[in-house]
Amino acid sequence: QVQLVESGGGLVQAGGSLRLSCTASEGTSRTYAMGWFRQAPGKEREFVVAITWSGVYAYYADSVKGRFTISKDTVKNTVYLQMNVLRPEDTALYYCVADRAGGVRSGRWYERELEYDYWGQGTQVTVSS
Numbered sequence: 001q002v003q004l005v006e007s008g009g010g011l012v013q014a015g016g017s018l019r020l021s022c023t024a025s026e027g028t029s030r031t032y033a034m035g036w037f038r039q040a041p042g043k044e045r046e047f048v049v050a051i052t053w054s055g056v057y058a059y060y061a062d063s064v065k066g067r068f069t070i071s072k073d074t075v076k077n078t079v080y081l082q083m084n085v086l087r088p089e090d091t092a093l094y095y096c097v098a099d100r101a102g103g104v105r106s107g108r109w110y111e112r113e114l115e116y117d118y119w120g121q122g123t124q125v126t127v128s129s
Helices: none
Strands: 004-007 010-013 018-024 031-039 046-052 058-060 068-073 078-083 092-100 123-128
Touching: 004 092, 018 031, 018 092, 018 123, 031 068, 031 078, 046 068, 046 078, 046 092, 058 068
Parallel strands: 010 123
Antiparallel strands: 004 018, 018 078, 031 046, 031 092, 046 058, 068 078, 092 123
């Protein structure tokens, strides 16, 4: 069972930056992709960003394009989410996710929660206006 441990959340003013980290407890040789979802109070959980472990593809929600950047360190089994120009509407609990290799993916598979096999506990990001 892979465990995902997130860190880096906190309180920041609008326009500021934060970097989230997510480390997998086991090797990621069988990982196809990792990414982040978020859930704001009173709202449904939504896709934020994902990256294939090969690093060839990265997918971003329209709301974060140009502001957020995902990257990975395969040696450390860690993905990072650099969040710049943060807005109050970015306030949410951010969940790290991992998708095991195997299976067939189609369409906008990276946006589907059921695609991901492992979820972290979440790290809170609060952006004040």
